[in-house]
Amino acid sequence: MKHPYSTPEAVAQHLLGRPFSDLDEDEQHVLRHVVSRHVELQDDERLAIHASYGDRLADRVAAVGGSWGFIISFMLVLVLWALLNNDHVAALLGIKAWDSYPFIFLNLMLSMLAAIQAPVIMMSQNRQSIKDRIYNRHDYEVNLRTTIEILKLHQKIDRLTQDVAAMRQGGTTPD
Structure with missing residues (x-):
């Protein structure tokens, strides 16, 4: 006798009460995995595991650039820059201001930093959204597997x- 859960079509009909063809692609994918009892990585999961050096660098830049440590240290550098380039403070320290007000060189440096940092952070966010999709798909698969096992x-x-009720009423044992 063939087990009622031997094919994805049988599992869909027997446990979910719907034909396999009526299920969406993710549900069909999970049912195939439940029946086969093995998990394979999808293309986006393989890409996420084997990230390039540039991808890992973008993740690190985003992690540093989005931290309070970076923000505080960057604010300190800006304040120090403004103080050292103030004509009065520079004269007291015996140095010459290299970028006096309105800090044209500082504006150039900040613009270049923003021009480079913004796309790198967006690359990292794109990778994070791929990771989130993978995590959500796995979470969905685990939930659906759990539901099927509970059913x-x-x-x-x-x-x-x-069987117990039949035994009590008829006094016979079930097959």
Whole structure:
């Protein structure tokens, strides 16, 4: 006798009460995995695992650039820059201001930093969104597998309950 959960079509019909063809692509994918009992990585998961050096660098730049440590140290550099380039403070320290007000060189440096940092952070955010999609797909798969296993257990308990009730009424043992 063929087991009722031997094909994805049988699992869909028996446990979910719907034909396999009516399920969406993710549900079909999970049912195939449940029946085969093995998990394979999809293309985007393989890409996320094997990130290039540039991708890993973008992740590190985004992690540093989005931290309070970076923000505070960057603010300190800007304040120090403004103080050292103030004509009065520079004269007191005996140095010559290299970028006096309105800090044209500082503006150039900040513009170049923003021009480079923004796309790098966006690359990292794109990678993070791929990671989030993978995580969500795995989470969905685990939830659907759990639901299917609970439905299987529920059916087994129902069968056992019916068998016990039949034994009590008829005094016979079930097959």
